[in-house]
Amino acid sequence: MTTILVIDDEPDIREVIRFALEGAEFQVIEAGHADEARKLLNQETPDLILLDWMLPGRSGLELAQQLKQNPKTRSIPIIMVSARGEEGDRVRGLDVADDYIPKPFSPRELVARVKAVMRRARLEEPSDQIEMNGLLIDNLSHRVTANGQPVEVAPTEYRLLHFFMTHADRAFSRSQLLDQVWGDQVYVEERTVDVHIRRLRKALAPTGHDRLLQTVRGVGYRFSDKV
Template sequence: MPRATLLLVEDDPAIAELVAFHFEREGFAVSATADGEDAVLLAREKAPDVVLLDWMVPGLSGIEVCRQLRRMPGTANVPIIMLTARGEEEDRVRGLETGADDYVTKPFSPRELVARVAAVLRRVRPALAGELLSYADVEMDTVGHRVRRDGDAVALGPTEFRLLRHFLEHPGWVFSRERLLDAVWGHDSEIEIRTVDVHIRRLRKAMNEGGRADLIRTVRSAGYSLDTDPDSG
């Protein structure tokens, strides 16, 4: 099996060296640049499996690099994780709305970063990151297409399975209906936005059978989240 390729866009040499070391040790083929414009060129020449993207880099900002990668057909669906010292909620939301799949604030643990990358890779290349996703009392076998809650099998349709998988890969994150449409139905989907609500209801019905607690949190004017705390956010 070919190694997963990672494009690292980071202008701090010490951080870039540390990140590259940890990912190469995990078997990744790492290419790195400190320049935003160079990052876009590298991704255009050969799309990586995943991008680690610093918010503040010379040339183009990380946000603009993310925006351009999402517009290019070859990289539209490549997972992007933002690396940044910016920890404000508004900045995190801006990064996610631009198309980032996840967001890691500096300083960060290299082990956590590797785990985050493994999580987003499950969506596109599950064999690289393992087969089992879990959260609270929910377990999903992504290869066998099986879901269990507290040990009991849960029957899900294909769309509900993809929705739950996306939530399990990003527990605690709040996703707008638009972002869920992109992640589950695809960027070019012509599905109506309210269709997301229909499938969320179906997912809840299947997951909550038998009076189990609802893990899907509705966030007013924002979207949905997989969260064990109904009062959070």
């Protein structure tokens, strides 16, 4: 059975989430703050984490950043849940999380988003490595290297690079990239894609691999070693 860790400091919210998820045949474990969550994660590895941003002490955003830097937990999908619904907050949340759900939310939508993220995570589980012109992405270790040197990329840029490298030489519009990388139920503006493209290019620039990420005028972007 799929296990989901729910991290929220409000017992009533946890109860609503538990009821919805157990009704969809998920197993639920709970934590009320970051330290309690870390103790649980030392004991077992959930299949997905539902994480509230506004936790007492260490924030959910800080915890998500730490989990994505830890080799043991970096591959666990995270859905950020927050009352902070502004676009800037959603973008910050999606920098470290796999999805973002603003409060208040519908329990049915929550379950649908959990299932969508789980499907996407399963599709991104190939055990092989992908390489192009010395740029290598390792799906098992969740690492990127360029000419043998490590490349630091945030989770969103990793997913973006993974999508491009598995769909090389094809041009995609910003709307298509939002649907494929962020998910069609994440509501952010298309210019968000440009922000993450710039970040990915900056990460790849020291070894010259930023040239592979090409702008296609009137369309969007393409990843290719061809001019």
